[in-house]
Amino acid sequence: MRFRRAAGWIVTPAALGLCLIPPVATAFFRFLFPDVPDHLYTRSTMVTLLGQHLALVAISSLPAVIAGIGAGVAVTRRGGEEFLSLVKGAAAIAQTFPPAAVLALAVPALGFGTKPAVFALFLFSIFPVLENTIAGIRSVPPAVLDAAAGMGMGPVVRLLRIELPLAFPVILGGVRTAVVINVGTATLGAIVGAGGLGVPIIAGLVRFNPAFVLHGALVAALLAFVLDRSLRSLETRYGREA
Amino acid sequence: MIELTNVRKEYGETLAVEDLSLRIPTGTLCVLIGPSGCGKTTTLRMINRLVEPTSGSIRLDGSPVETRDVNELRRNIGYVIQQVGLFPHMTVSQNVATVPRLLKWDKKSTAARVNELLDLVGLDPGEYGEKYPSQLSGGEAQRIGVARALAADPQIVLMDEPFGAVDPLTRDILQSEFIKIQRKLKKTVVFVTHDIDEAIRMADTVVVMQEGRIVQADSPEDLLARPATSFVRDFVGADRALKRLARFAVADIMVPAEGLGVDLEATEIASEYRFPWVVDEDGRFVGWVDTDAVSAGTTVGEALHRVVAAEFCLREEGSVKDALSRMIHEGVQSLPVADGDGRLTGSVTLAAIQEFSTRGTAL
Amino acid sequence: MNRANRVVQALAGLGVVSLFFPSIVAKANRVVSGDAFPLWDLSPLFAALLLVAWVLLAVSVAGRTGPRVPAWIAIGLTLLHLLIIHMAPGWLDALGVTYSRISLGPHMWIGLFSVAFVLLDLQTRVRNRLFFLMVAAAIVTFAFSPAVQFLSTYLEFLGKRDRFLYEMGRHLMLLGWSVGTATVVGVGIGIGAWRRPILESPLFAFVNGVQTIPSLALFGLLIAPLAFLSMRFPVLRQWGLRGIGFTPAYIALTLYALLPIARNTYLGFAGVDPAVADAARGMGMDTKALFLQIYVPLATPVVLTGIRVAVVQAVGNVVVAALIGAGGLGSFVFQGLGQNAPDLIMLGVLPVLAMAILLDRFFAVIIPLLSPKGIPVQP
Numbered sequence A: 001m002r003f004r005r006a007a008g009w010i011v012t013p014a015a016l017g018l019c020l021i022p023p024v025a026t027a028f029f030r031f032l033f034p035d036v037p038d039h040l041y042t043r044s045t046m047v048t049l050l051g052q053h054l055a056l057v058a059i060s061s062l063p064a065v066i067a068g069i070g071a072g073v074a075v076t077r078r079g080g081e082e083f084l085s086l087v088k089g090a091a092a093i094a095q096t097f098p099p100a101a102v103l104a105l106a107v108p109a110l111g112f113g114t115k116p117a118v119f120a121l122f123l124f125s126i127f128p129v130l131e132n133t134i135a136g137i138r139s140v141p142p143a144v145l146d147a148a149a150g151m152g153m154g155p156v157v158r159l160l161r162i163e164l165p166l167a168f169p170v171i172l173g174g175v176r177t178a179v180v181i182n183v184g185t186a187t188l189g190a191i192v193g194a195g196g197l198g199v200p201i202i203a204g205l206v207r208f209n210p211a212f213v214l215h216g217a218l219v220a221a222l223l224a225f226v227l228d229r230s231l232r233s234l235e236t237r238y239g240r241e242a
Numbered sequence B: 001m002i003e004l005t006n007v008r009k010e011y012g013e014t015l016a017v018e019d020l021s022l023r024i025p026t027g028t029l030c031v032l033i034g035p036s037g038c039g040k041t042t043t044l045r046m047i048n049r050l051v052e053p054t055s056g057s058i059r060l061d062g063s064p065v066e067t068r069d070v071n072e073l074r075r076n077i078g079y080v081i082q083q084v085g086l087f088p089h090m091t092v093s094q095n096v097a098t099v100p101r102l103l104k105w106d107k108k109s110t111a112a113r114v115n116e117l118l119d120l121v122g123l124d125p126g127e128y129g130e131k132y133p134s135q136l137s138g139g140e141a142q143r144i145g146v147a148r149a150l151a152a153d154p155q156i157v158l159m160d161e162p163f164g165a166v167d168p169l170t171r172d173i174l175q176s177e178f179i180k181i182q183r184k185l186k187k188t189v190v191f192v193t194h195d196i197d198e199a200i201r202m203a204d205t206v207v208v209m210q211e212g213r214i215v216q217a218d219s220p221e222d223l224l225a226r227p228a229t230s231f232v233r234d235f236v237g238a239d240r241a242l243k244r245l246a247r248f249a250v251a252d253i254m255v256p257a258e259g260l261g262v263d264l265e266a267t268e269i270a271s272e273y274r275f276p277w278v279v280d281e282d283g284r285f286v287g288w289v290d291t292d293a294v295s296a297g298t299t300v301g302e303a304l305h306r307v308v309a310a311e312f313c314l315r316e317e318g319s320v321k322d323a324l325s326r327m328i329h330e331g332v333q334s335l336p337v338a339d340g341d342g343r344l345t346g347s348v349t350l351a352a353i354q355e356f357s358t359r360g361t362a363l
Numbered sequence C: 001m002n003r004a005n006r007v008v009q010a011l012a013g014l015g016v017v018s019l020f021f022p023s024i025v026a027k028a029n030r031v032v033s034g035d036a037f038p039l040w041d042l043s044p045l046f047a048a049l050l051l052v053a054w055v056l057l058a059v060s061v062a063g064r065t066g067p068r069v070p071a072w073i074a075i076g077l078t079l080l081h082l083l084i085i086h087m088a089p090g091w092l093d094a095l096g097v098t099y100s101r102i103s104l105g106p107h108m109w110i111g112l113f114s115v116a117f118v119l120l121d122l123q124t125r126v127r128n129r130l131f132f133l134m135v136a137a138a139i140v141t142f143a144f145s146p147a148v149q150f151l152s153t154y155l156e157f158l159g160k161r162d163r164f165l166y167e168m169g170r171h172l173m174l175l176g177w178s179v180g181t182a183t184v185v186g187v188g189i190g191i192g193a194w195r196r197p198i199l200e201s202p203l204f205a206f207v208n209g210v211q212t213i214p215s216l217a218l219f220g221l222l223i224a225p226l227a228f229l230s231m232r233f234p235v236l237r238q239w240g241l242r243g244i245g246f247t248p249a250y251i252a253l254t255l256y257a258l259l260p261i262a263r264n265t266y267l268g269f270a271g272v273d274p275a276v277a278d279a280a281r282g283m284g285m286d287t288k289a290l291f292l293q294i295y296v297p298l299a300t301p302v303v304l305t306g307i308r309v310a311v312v313q314a315v316g317n318v319v320v321a322a323l324i325g326a327g328g329l330g331s332f333v334f335q336g337l338g339q340n341a342p343d344l345i346m347l348g349v350l351p352v353l354a355m356a357i358l359l360d361r362f363f364a365v366i367i368p369l370l371s372p373k374g375i376p377v378q379p
Helices: A002-020 A022-032 A046-076 A082-096 A099-110 A114-138 A142-150 A155-192 A198-206 A210-241 B040-047 B070-075 B092-096 B098-102 B107-120 B138-150 B168-185 B196-202 B220-225 B230-236 B240-246 B320-330 B350-359 C006-018 C044-060 C068-095 C106-123 C129-142 C146-150 C152-159 C161-195 C197-212 C215-232 C234-238 C246-270 C274-282 C287-324 C330-339 C342-370
Strands: B002-011 B014-024 B029-033 B055-060 B077-081 B156-160 B188-193 B205-210 B213-218 B277-279 B285-289 B304-306 B334-338 B344-349 C022-027 C035-038 C101-104
Touching: A002 A022, A002 A046, A002 A210, A022 A210, A046 A082, A046 A114, A046 A155, A046 A198, A046 A210, A082 A114, A082 C006, A082 C106, A082 C287, A082 C342, A099 A114, A099 A155, A099 C287, A099 C330, A099 C342, A114 A155, A142 A155, A155 A198, A155 A210, A155 C215, A155 C330, A198 A210, A198 C215, A198 C287, A210 C197, A210 C215, B002 B040, B014 B040, B014 B213, B029 B040, B029 B196, B040 B055, B040 B156, B040 B188, B070 B077, B070 B098, B077 B138, B077 C274, B092 B098, B092 B107, B092 B138, B098 B107, B107 B138, B138 B156, B138 B168, B168 B196, B188 B196, B196 B220, B196 B240, B205 B220, B205 B230, B213 B220, B213 B230, B220 B230, B220 B240, B230 B240, B240 B320, B240 B350, B277 B344, B320 B334, B320 B350, B344 B350, C006 C044, C006 C106, C022 C068, C022 C106, C044 C068, C068 C101, C068 C106, C101 C152, C101 C342, C152 C161, C152 C342, C161 C197, C161 C246, C161 C287, C161 C330, C161 C342, C197 C246, C215 C246, C215 C287, C246 C287, C274 C287, C287 C330, C287 C342, C330 C342
Parallel strands: B029 B188, B029 B205, B077 B156, B156 B188
Antiparallel strands: B002 B014, B002 B055, B205 B213, B277 B285, B285 B304, B334 B344, C022 C035, C022 C101
């Protein structure tokens, strides 16, 4: 079991690295698809595209996490409980929206480029964080909160010292879900001109070049894996401490 | 008859049951009791082969259980567990009808049998038949569990802490009712519990287990009177004399008594007691009187201390232990016994209880 | 209701704010971005009516009146918004604007969104079916308004009706085939993992892993080997297996639908109360009876919920499949993006949203019907 886990930590980044080194990648794709004219997407390097992709994910996820946790906390306070069912209803409806649709709808409003992509990604990643924040806070045993109040902890202190730390693993799970969805939706960002790893995939689809497609797809998939894995291990580490 | 011979169960390195031999006569209720992990539940589950013994043999009326088809075996043994395990997606009637359906009874007989059993456990078939388990209380669910186990009229019934999951009041009621059912049906019951009071109350034979072995197997009276080891003595509890008294009814030690009439004149009092009981013209208990306080010229009725018969008198089916407890509480040396209509039928004295306890026999 | 319903008041506030945004956009053709008109310019009367209605709504939930008054106001607001669409062509003509199509501006979207959520919130308090039938009726009558002819999205639809139906058909076909296959395989995986716990870890690692991969990337990853295979074995081409098109989409969509179904199947079967199983075995039920009469009925609602989740997700995933030539409503979305024609995008997006919501509601209704009675089912 430990061997498998160590293998995962070595293999995935290694594969990622190989994809990013041009000569290695070229050789690999030449081997797979000898008949294709170009083996490497040359408009920009993979590293650049990877950077763009990560930037998209980071810029949209960070505010989404803050907003999601903030809204989740607000709705679980005594003053905000009325909004809970509305927020849950909104979240349920939002989950049925396909990411591609939201991305497409953002364009008429915000034009092409990174703006609609970031906006759509932001909107999308709020909901998993929000839902998990609500679930995590609600899973804190009321007896614990009662004891804390009894010991003289005010509501803000209770939130920061008790509720959030105990809810943290669950919230982190929501963040992980949001980030993984973001990495996926960000690949579509290429369609609206936001760059990222979707660019070589689309280029490959348009020009019938499977090498481009595979290259972009591999890096995107590996990126998703690495992020998912690291966040999962963070989750288990905090879960154990809690 | 259930016969276990040299039964042994190992789980890897752990020995759950070691060299256990036991004979349970037909029509008796045998309780397996002991601390957690003593092997009582494992032993029970070997009888219907939910657990297979590592070695040794189990025979039912002479035929060994290993040779029979396991499902056919289980369909002919009743099985009741603590969490009941009612099928949540079936109605009460469907639950109770499970084994008859497995045995391919026809619909009419099954329906009739279901109604019969619901009546037996004290639930109205019309009201409960179509309910779902989620709509039942704990006590009701337990009764259905028992009904379900008895549906195909098995001779043997296995019960694993069946009344453990309900509150003490409900448990007491369920125990009384099961004792009545057992008296009527005379099944061969193997009953696992960790509650010594339950064991004493219900068992014909109590089997005390410790670490996979039988330490003592006796009737409840003998178990209480003569615990075999210090473990058994501690397990049974220091108040075993009182526990023993719980087994006996007031009817076993009462003596007939007569009350003085209400209208009796002071001069006519001929009681040997100072505080005799007083009854009305129908023989119903109304209270007691201090004979020294009845002055000349008055009747008993005027010096009478009235009490409510229902609260003050003992019932014949009540336990001797409860009678003793009342006497200590009231600070009296005797108490009257009345029947359901309130008529005085006898009395019980503290002295009689004491003598009974030491001598070990009823008068 | 003795406390003020702050949710509805907040939404009413949002409604008032929306009045400051443009209401109707008039365009000469599909590509031009058009002129935006706030409601005050088009019809001060209506703007005032709406303002009053929103304020009344906020006031009506502030105190002791029951939920019926706000409900009626909400219905009124819905009608007002629909009326605006109906009257808009007339207003634009009165202003002398030349246009060939109109579309809804931010005010309409925000306003309708707010009313929808007000209705949603009130629904939990007013349990009167009649109420919602009225709302539904209002929306339906709107479809007969002559103004509809001018609505840009509708015009797009008219222009492409045959193609729309074709792509809708392809969308549904991909949906059906992929979820259908995933149901068979996913239930198998779930039950397999339940019966042989050693399989649980690797099976779920695989299924979870697949979910992590971005959909476009998965489509891409499948194209390469399929293209390779179809080039090497021409006979496969004849059977319709190509690098792009239906095949990779079908495989990828099936893989995505596996996780919710497999996970819920496993949870459904493993979650059966062990006491129930013990009692059943102890009573002499053989393995087949135990499985069919106990496990299957009790696991059914959970499994069906997994299928529900898979279906709703799949509706969205199929949109991306258009990129690899599999067709579906996504083709309108991407075409619209390419031509910078928002109305075309809407032609793709609106049916997808409607399908997702309708399918979700459909499952919400039939899951309790297909599940055994007596066990609580989550809505």
